[in-house]
Amino acid sequence: MKASEVQPPESYEGLIRLIHERYEQMSKTYQRIAEYLTQNPNDVAVQSVNAIAAQRDIHASSFVRFAQSLGFTGFKDLQVLFQKRLTTAAPGFEARVTALKDELRKRDSNAGPDPLRDLALRDIASLQELLSSIDSRDIDHAAELIEKANSVFLIGQLRSEPVVNLMRYILTMLGKTAVLLDVSGGLATHMARTMTSDDVLIAVSFRFYATEVVNITEHAASAKVPVIAISDSTLSPLKKSSTILFPVPEHDYTFSRSLAAPMCLAQALMMSVATKSPNYSGQPRIPTVTAQ
Numbered sequence: 001m002k003a004s005e006v007q008p009p010e011s012y013e014g015l016i017r018l019i020h021e022r023y024e025q026m027s028k029t030y031q032r033i034a035e036y037l038t039q040n041p042n043d044v045a046v047q048s049v050n051a052i053a054a055q056r057d058i059h060a061s062s063f064v065r066f067a068q069s070l071g072f073t074g075f076k077d078l079q080v081l082f083q084k085r086l087t088t089a090a091p092g093f094e095a096r097v098t099a100l101k102d103e104l105r106k107r108d109s110n111a112g113p114d115p116l117r118d119l120a121l122r123d124i125a126s127l128q129e130l131l132s133s134i135d136s137r138d139i140d141h142a143a144e145l146i147e148k149a150n151s152v153f154l155i156g157q158l159r160s161e162p163v164v165n166l167m168r169y170i171l172t173m174l175g176k177t178a179v180l181l182d183v184s185g186g187l188a189t190h191m192a193r194t195m196t197s198d199d200v201l202i203a204v205s206f207r208f209y210a211t212e213v214v215n216i217t218e219h220a221a222s223a224k225v226p227v228i229a230i231s232d233s234t235l236s237p238l239k240k241s242s243t244i245l246f247p248v249p250e251h252d253y254t255f256s257r258s259l260a261a262p263m264c265l266a267q268a269l270m271m272s273v274a275t276k277s278p279n280y281s282g283q284p285r286i287p288t289v290t291a292q
Contacts, residue, residue, distance in 0.1 A: 008071030
């Protein structure tokens with residue numbers, strides 16, 4: 001079927017579904033475009049195709065052809081769906097995001113770098129986008145899976161490791177059996193084989209996805225182990241194996257990406273687990289030294 005004969009999606013949700021359906025068959029360039037669109041919907045709504053193309057180092061004509069392959073006459077028609085999504089977000093959300101972007105642009109270029117200010121502003125934007133990308137019902141469902149599980153297995157490598165370590169700490173305080181699938185000693189894969197369908201796996205991975213994390217997540221799914229995944233996109237390789245996937249929006253940084261948004265999500269998830277724990281008294285179960 002020719003691109004001109006394809007009926008374009010009429011909603012943002014329909015567009016995302018179509019992208020998911022076609023992603024594996026897309027060229028590498030189209031996959032990069034698809035990843036950008038799904039991870040940065042607010043930027044897509046407010047920026048020109050030339051500005052977006054320059055950021056991704058992809059020619060603008062590729063974005064136009066990508067839109068046409070999905071049935072649109074051009075990129076602007078596709079962009080309308082993102083703009084409609086933004087206008088239906090929480091009241092004031094669009095204005096707050098725009099204000100943050102303006103603040104970043106207005107910084108005096110002659111004043112020299114200000115990494116703390118830049119990072120804080122981008123983190124604020126990421127946290128605000130988190131509110132629009134995460135469904136509270138998914139958090140509640142994930143908390144129920146964790147609370148009912150015999151053991152909670154956790155895996156996250158590279159910069160994802162602090163996120164799973166935080167959750168292991170809180171789960172231990174809640175009296176849950178939390179098993180960290182650590183790469184130390186090369187036993188993570190072997191430990192993962194002890195998981196059963198009565199357990200749950202929490203997997204955290206962002207670009208560029210750690211191979212062992214992806215493999216263990218796929219093993220868990222094949223063993224009927226519920227998988228709660230935290231990643232950067234609904235196009236993440238963790239998606240196909242996850243029972244619940246939490247896509248956490250990320251902003252590109254010149255040196256590294258912040259963990260503010262995934263840490264916030266992890267804490268919210270653990271708070272939800274705590275509210276469902278019948279034995280939790282509000283006090284930590286790990287002995288602590290307190291002031292007299």
